Amino acid sequence: MAVEDALRKGLLSESEIFWRDRYEWLQRCGYLLRPRYSPNWVPSWQGTNRSRLQCEDGIYPGSTKVMDAVRERDGEMVAIKHYSRSTHPFESDIALFLSSPPLAENSRNHCCPILDVLDDPHDHDQRFLVMPLFRFYTDPKFVTVGESVEFFRQAFEGLQFIHSQHVAHRDISRLNVMMEWKPILPTQFHPQRPWKTRDLKRDVRPYTRTAHPVKYYFTDFGLSRRYGPDDTNSLEVPIMGGDKTVPEFQNDPHTPRNPFHTDVYYMGNLIRRDFLEVYTNFSFMEPLISRMVQDAPDKRPSMDEVVSELTQIASKLSWCKLRERLVERRDSSFMNLLKSAHYLSARAVPNLVTRRSPIPTPKA
Numbered sequence: 001m002a003v004e005d006a007l008r009k010g011l012l013s014e015s016e017i018f019w020r021d022r023y024e025w026l027q028r029c030g031y032l033l034r035p036r037y038s039p040n041w042v043p044s045w046q047g048t049n050r051s052r053l054q055c056e057d058g059i060y061p062g063s064t065k066v067m068d069a070v071r072e073r074d075g076e077m078v079a080i081k082h083y084s085r086s087t088h089p090f091e092s093d094i095a096l097f098l099s100s101p102p103l104a105e106n107s108r109n110h111c112c113p114i115l116d117v118l119d120d121p122h123d124h125d126q127r128f129l130v131m132p133l134f135r136f137y138t139d140p141k142f143v144t145v146g147e148s149v150e151f152f153r154q155a156f157e158g159l160q161f162i163h164s165q166h167v168a169h170r171d172i173s174r175l176n177v178m179m180e181w182k183p184i185l186p187t188q189f190h191p192q193r194p195w196k197t198r199d200l201k202r203d204v205r206p207y208t209r210t211a212h213p214v215k216y217y218f219t220d221f222g223l224s225r226r227y228g229p230d231d232t233n234s235l236e237v238p239i240m241g242g243d244k245t246v247p248e249f250q251n252d253p254h255t256p257r258n259p260f261h262t263d264v265y266y267m268g269n270l271i272r273r274d275f276l277e278v279y280t281n282f283s284f285m286e287p288l289i290s291r292m293v294q295d296a297p298d299k300r301p302s303m304d305e306v307v308s309e310l311t312q313i314a315s316k317l318s319w320c321k322l323r324e325r326l327v328e329r330r331d332s333s334f335m336n337l338l339k340s341a342h343y344l345s346a347r348a349v350p351n352l353v354t355r356r357s358p359i360p361t362p363k364a
Contacts, residue, residue, distance in 0.1 A: 010043055010052035012036070015064035018082075021122065029118055031069040031080060031130065056200055059192045068133060068191035071115075077133040077188065078115060085127050088222040092117055092127055094167060095221045103165065107364050110158025112178065112219040134178035135194060137216050138274060140206045143347060145281050146322035146358035147209040149314050152271065152285070153359075154216045156310055159267050160303040162218065168234065168259035170223040172266035173242030174274065178219050183212040183362070210351055213360035225259060234258060243269055247295040261297035264306065268292025280327045284313055314359070322358035323348065 012020060020037045027033075035041060036057040045052045052058030061067065066081045083091055097103070098111040112131050120126035142148050155177065162169055169176075181189065184206045188198040197204055223241055227234045235256035238249040243266050248257050268289045276282050276289060288309050291301055301309070325343040327336060351358075 010045070010058045010060070013060070013064070016061070019064065019067055022120070025121055026069065026080070026118075026128075027072075029116075030072050031078065032072055033067065033069050037067075056190075059190075061192050069130075071130075077191065079131045079133045079191075081129045081131065082120070082126055083129070083222060085125050090224065090226065091222045092129060094224045094226055095129060097226065098162065098165065098167065098221070106161065108157050108161040110154055110215070110217050111162065111221075112217045131219070132180070133191060134217060134219070135181045135189070136174070137177045137179040138174070139179075139194060140184070142275075142326055143208055143343070144210060144322065144326060144358065145317070145324045147360060148275060148279075148282070148326065149317070149322065150209070150213070150359050150361055151216060152310055153314070153361075155267065155270075156303065156307045158216070158218055159263060160307050163260055163263070163303050166227045166229055166231070167221075168225050168227075168236070169218060169221065169263050169266075170225065170236070170239065170259050171220055171241030171243075172218070172263060172270060174270065175242050176218060176220040177270065178217045180215050180217070183207070183214050184209065208347060210347070210356050210358070210360045211354075213362040215362050234260065238262075241266075245269060248297050258297060260302075261300050264292050264300045264303060265297070267303075267306075268300075278328060280329055281324055284317065284321075288313065319358060323351070 016037065019033060020039060020041075023033050023037045023039055034057065036059070041057065043052065044050075044055045044057050065083070066079050069078050069080050070076070071078050085092075092114070095112070095114050096117070098109065099113045103109055103111075104113065112134070114129055114131060116128075116130035118128040118130065120128065137151065142151065159169065159172070185204055186207070187204065189204050190196045190198050190200055193200060195203055223239055225234070225236060236259045237256050238246070238253050240249065246262055246265055248262070268291075271285065272289050272293060276285060288301075288306065291299075292306065294300060325340060325347075331339070
């Protein structure tokens with residue numbers, strides 16, 4: 001049967017069969033995949049008038065490299081990633097190093113925790129990393145300047161911490177920066193339909209970050225490298241991650257480069273793309289971001305310098321500026337008027353009455 005035909009009928013794709021074949025083994029390890037991947041699965045819409053799109057087991061995953069599951073001992077939702085050990089030989093070692101004691105207790109550590117490591121009984125080259133289930137860091141949208149500044153602080157601090165451990169991430173992009181969801185969502189979301197509740201019956205209704213501060217995390221250390229403390233000029237042959245715009249990779253993809261300089265570019269470009277180019281409120285960040293993304297790698301600031309400069313920038317922002325609603329460049333004047341009226345009544349006044357901090361920092 002053609003792949004397109006199988007997907008149209010809601011049947012398992014080849015990459016999903018990989019998970020079906022490991023369903024029982026993962027269950028023995030304590031992790032339960034969704035019913036769709038049970039070897040005994042019968043589509044719930046068969047013999048009914050329902051569309052597969054209305055059924056939980058009819059959902060085709062956006063990616064099969066990472067699959068959601070339930071940890072049976074406590075019912076917690078987790079994410080399970082599989083990867084090739086021969087392709088990414090350092091991933092689990094670096095991820096475990098950064099997420100294990102004593103580093104795990106450091107408040108500056110924003111690396112995704114690793115809950116379990118499993119070796120595939122079917123293919124010795126495959127390894128599984130079990131992690132908490134997170135959401136993409138931009139979902140839901142940021143609302144205020146202060147919420148954004150807190151994200152900048154955590155992201156810069158987190159990368160500074162990674163670098164302080166002599167590790168270069170080498171793949172910082174929108175897909176690899178995540179957010180804890182429990183403070184901001186009163187109910188579980190569906191991992192493959194994050195705008196829906198777990199049972200697919202309702203849309204999720206998230207709180208704001210100002211009311212319920214969240215922590216952000218770096219994930220995916222598949223391209224990362226760890227160096228010795230005496231290695232003052234680490235060099236790596238360029239490798240393309242999610243962000244393919246690194247200036248020094250464009251014309252010369254073969255000359256070894258300092259990956260810490262590249263990380264600074266990745267971090268700055270993330271802020272440029274997701275904030276400066278989307279909203280009108282961030283002129284105060286432009287000088288710093290311009291330095292982080294400049295073409296000459298050795299002229300970019302270190303993450304120590306970036307963190308220090310952000311601290312100075314944030315200290316000069318007024319209370320009013322931090323409370324400012326984010327204004328999207330694409331919005332019309334009329335749309336801005338509507339959004340401002342809603343923000344004033346639904347967000348600004350309650351935040352003032354409850355004296356919430358304009359920079360919502362989660363408790364340690």
